[in-house]
C-alpha cells in the first residue's frame with residue numbers, strides 16, 4: 210500500500226479552493242475595456258475551474274441600448290479573443306444578461322432591481338448581489354446613490370456577510386480630500402464591510418507570497434530589520450505606454466496610477482509587522498500601521514526624495530516609440546509624469562534609517578516587477594586579496610513578474626588553489642516547481658468577493674494614509690509647476706533618477722538582467 214505523507218494530505222485539503230457563493234454579479238461599464246479584457250475572461254476561467262457556483266449569473270449594465278443577445282455576442286468575442294475555444298464558452302454565456310440605461314436615471318436602477326428579482330428566482334440566488342463599478346470614478350457616487358435609492362444596497366440583517374457588496378476600481382480619489390469625499394458619498398448607501406476597493410497587485414500570487422515567505426519561514430524574520438538590511442529597492446517597470454487610456458492617464462500620472470496603490474501596497478507587505486492572524490482586518494491593521502510610519506516627504510529638499518520623468522521618443526525592444534506628448538489625446542504641453550522614483554524612510558524600530566527606493570515608469574526598457582533586499586556587508590574581510598568595498602552584498606530578490614520566483618545571491622569559493630570568490634545565485638522559479646500557471650489576479654479577487662473575503666482589498670484608512678503621504682507632494686508639484694525630466698522611451702533609467710540613489714552610494718538594479 211502506498212504511504213501517504215500526512216503533511217501532503219493536509220496541504221491538499223488546505224489548498225482546495227472554495228467556490229464562490231451563489232450570487233448575481235452586476236457590472237457597470239459592461240462594454241468598457243476592463244470588463245471586456247479582464248473581468249469576463251476571469252469569470253470564464255473560474256467557470257472552467259468549477260469555482261463559480263451553479264447558481265451564478267452575470268448582469269452587464271451600460272448606456273448602450275443592447276439586448277441580452279447583443280451583449281452575449283460581445284462577451285463571447287471578448288472571451289475568445291483571450292484564447293478560449295468558441296464551443297467551451299456556450300454554457301457560460303447563457304448566464305449573461307444586459308440592462309441598459311442612464312446612470313443618473315432612477316428608472317435604470319428600478320429596471321436593474323426588477324431584472325435581479327427575476328434572475329434570483331430563475332438561478333436560485335438568495336438576493337446576494339455584487340455590484341462592480343468598472344466605470345470612470347466620476348460615476349461612482351451617482352451609481353451608489355442610484356443603488357441605494359432603489360433599495361439594492363441594504364446590508365443583510367442576518368448571516369456573516371452583508372448581502373450586497375460593492376467593488377470599486379482604483380483610483381479611489383485623486384488626493385486625500387477627494388478620497389474622503391468619495392467615501393462619504395459611497396457610505397451613504399454601503400457600509401465599509403460591504404466595500405471591496407481593488408488593488409489588483411494584491412491579487413497577484415507572487416505579491417501574496419511575500420506574506421508566506423516572511424511569516425511561514427523562521428529563517429528570514431530575524432534578519433528582516435535595520436541590523437541586517439542595508440536598503441530595499443522596489444521596481445515596477447513597464448515597457449508599454451499609455452495605449453488608449455490617455456484621457457484617464459493624463460489626469461492621473463504615475464504617482465496616482467501606480468505609486469499610491471501598487472507600490473505602497475507592496476512596500477507595506479514587505480515591511481509590516483507580523484499580523485496576529487491571516488484574517489482580513491489583522492493584515493490590514495498592520496499595513497495601515499506601516500504606512501503611517503512612513504516619514505513625510507521633505508518638501509524643502511525634495512529632489513533628494515522624489516524625482517519624476519516623462520518619456521520622450523525612443524526605441525522599445527527594437528521598435529520605434531513616440532514620446533508621451535505625441536500620444537493621441539495627450540496635450541502637447543502636458544507635464545504629467547510617466548515615471549516616479551522615491552526614497553522613503555520608515556520611522557519605526559525595525560526600519561529606522563533604512564532607505565527604501567521605489568521606482569515605477571512606463572515605456573522603460575522592459576517589463577519587470579521586483580523587490581530587491583540588499584543585506585549589509587560583512588563587517589570585516591578576512592580575505593587579504595578582497596577589500597570590504599569589493600565584496601558584493603547578499604541580495605534577496607522577490608521576483609513578482611515576469612519569471613516569478615525568488616533569488617538569493619551569495620559568495621562562493623571558485624575551485625582552485627587561490628582564495629577567489631564568485632557571486633552565485635540560488636534561484637527558485639515558480640514555473641519550474643508549480644506546473645499550473647498562476648491565475649490572473651482578477652480571478653482571485655472576484656472569487657474573494659464571492660466568498661466575502663476582504664483581505665486583499667484596501668480599507669478606507671489604508672487609502673487615506675497613502676493619500677496623506679502623497680497629497681502634499683501633489684500640491685507642491687502644482688504650486689511649483691514642476692516639470693518632469695525627459696527620458697527616452699526604452700531607457701533603463703535617466704541621470705536625475707540615478708542621482709537620487711547614487712547620493713547614498715547605491716545604484717538602481719539593472720532592468721535588463723542576464
Ligand code: BG6
Nearest residue numbers: 379409447449466467471578610
Ligand atoms: C494598472 C495601471 O493599475 O496597472 C496601469 O492603471 C498599469 O497603468 C497596470 O499598466 C499594470 O498592471 P500589470 O498587472 O500589468 O503589472
